[in-house]
Amino acid sequence: MNTISYQYNAQKITTGILHIGVGNFHRAHQQFYTNLILESEDQQQWGICGVCLLPSDEKIVQNLRAQNLDYSLTVCGRNGTDEVYKIGSLRELIWGIEDPQAVIDKIANPSIKIISLTITEGGYNLDKETGEFLLNDEKIKHDLKNRTAPSTVFGFVAEGLRQRKMKNSGGVTILSCDNLQHNGNTAKRAFTEFIEAQDKALAEWVKIHVTFPNSMVDRITPAVSAEDIQRLNQKSGMIDLAPVYCEDFAQWVIEDHFIAGRPSWERAGVEFTDDVTAFENMKLSLLNASHTLLSYPSFLMGYRKVDEAMEDQDIVKFVRNFMDTDITPLVPAPENTDLEEYKKTLIERFANHSVSDQVSRLCFDGISKFPVYIIPNLAKMIERNMDLTLPAFLLASYRHYLKYKTDDHGHSYEIGEPWLTADDEHLIMSQDPFDFLGLSAFKATDLKTSDKFVELYIQFAGDIKNQGIGPVLKSIIKIAHHDYTF
Incomplete structure (x- = not known):
């Protein structure tokens, strides 16, 4: 089977997106679209820095690092014909357990214009009945008190934004890619309620300098078993420790509300709208x-x-x-x-x-x-x-x-x-x-x-x-x- 390899010089790609939650769906969806637009020289500032925050992420981090962060994506056609893409848009990968300060520094870096998220439907820490942010969660209470030693996504983002504010690094867009009704509104509520409880001055800065567009994401992406890895590598002829496979259908609709600019994802089929x-x-x-x-x-x-x-x-x-x-x-x-x-x-x-x-x-x-x-x-x-x-x-x-x-x-x-x-x-x-x-x-x-x-x-x-x-x-x-x- 022929592999469709990326046609850009990966060493020339700089990172403008920081993505938290480098799971299979992200690697089959956002990375896929980004990989396509990086072929254009005017888009090569939009490489992705992946961030993993969980102890259980160690294996995926090690596997991706062992192959210079490149990986294969097998797109499975409904007609029985598959296509394999070599994805190169993931240019950096930080594991927060190993180097938490590196996560904070990267969020504060002025080159980062978008912080995107796939942290699952349950990851936003909102009460299912009231929709309010759960401030009494033990990890949240820890992060509220320990600004510079966070353990949750909320603590990391808050400290990164605080550093961003201090360094005048400019505004940033937080883009949820999770399957939630009005996922941008959900992310906004979760992050702003956390920040309001931790740092009111930062909360005022966020109101002006951070946007939270809603988006709709769609691509069926199964979990990958050890047997799948062997099967996918046999098909592709590659030795890939972290392959992903997905269906041939993909859709991404995003409200065009990016405060610091965005990639031209529409060139790869993303639809931008005023209301998702x-x-x-x-x-x-x-x-x-x-x-x-x-x-x-x-x-x-x-x-x-x-x-x-x-x-x-x-x-x-x-x-x-x-x-x-x-x-x-x-x-x-x-x-x-x-x-x-x-x-x-x-x-x-x-x-x-x-x-x-x-x-x-x-x-x-x-x-x-x-x-x-x-x-x-x-x-x-x-x-x-x-x-x-x-x-x-x-x-x-x-x-x-x-x-x-x-x-x-x-x-x-x-x-x-x-x-x-x-x-x-x-x-x-x-x-x-x-x-x-x-x-x-x-x-x-x-x-x-x-x-x-x-x-x-x-x-x-x-x-x-x-x-x-x-x-x-x-x-x-x-x-x-x-x-x-x-």
Whole structure:
């Protein structure tokens, strides 16, 4: 297989972007777009300095450093044809555990015009019910008191901005690339509330010198196993310790509100807009919500790969019914977007055998995903007196997944829920399924007050326990609003 190598001299690239959270998605998405525009000489000040802040980042840091920060990205086509890119846009990599001062110095460097983030939906430290920043978190309390020895992303950014202010390094844009409704507004609230509590003078400076544009990001990027590394390297003919693979679809829509300039990402297909709301509503409500919808039933039915689950016509119909009947009435299509074509493409993307995403990745951290992807539209459905069958089944599936930790075939599994609280754990263990509706993920909408929803949910919780997830899903498909043939 031919590898598409970058055509610029990497030694001439300077860094204008500092990115926190150098995970697979970032390396398949933002790095991909940036790599393309660095081919133009007038864009070569926009290389990326990656920053990793967690102890668990040691392996990726070491692997990337061993190969001069270059890595391969295999883009898996829905038609079965793959393309391999050698990515060179990551020009520096700092591990905060190893050299925290280097992170602060880089944030303060006047060459850095953008601080971008992929710190996950749960990484913004906001109360799921009130949206307020959680100042009582132990790590946050440490960083509020120890300005020059931070441990969290908030402490590092605050100290870097403080140094930036002292050195007159100029304004900077903080660009969230996480899957959150109005992710720029979310980042703004988290960082400004932290800074306000730590340093009021800096907070005033931030109001004038820092912008937080909203953005919508989209590219399915699975986790990479040891077997994947061997498979990808066999295909590419490269020896890469840190390869990434992703689907052939990519989208990035950003509000054009950059206080210190930005790359010409539009040359690589990024869309700039005044208001990203319609795009993010569409993507979060259709792609991300559908991923969450299919994840727990599919996992409990024994599927471990998304494309394998999408060979089950009950699951396909379940997802498509949700998109058409539950979500489409609530989501206006963005300008120049064909919603029917978008939904058709989503089904194709989920079924992409070349990508073969992990169902467990979709199940991971549901406590952070439900408040973003599911609950806002569920609240609208309750308000409009819509049919609540599918979301009630989803929540019953989620409870079963968390509580029983055994699928329909008797296979046990570990759950990945890093943000569960002690109260959540207690509610999950309760024998009364009604208690589960008090989970922190659902607090923005009091689901217990909807008799219609509660009745359906309680029924499904019992049916799933007694019959297994597969038969209950099949019964739902039979009574669904539409019968699609695929």
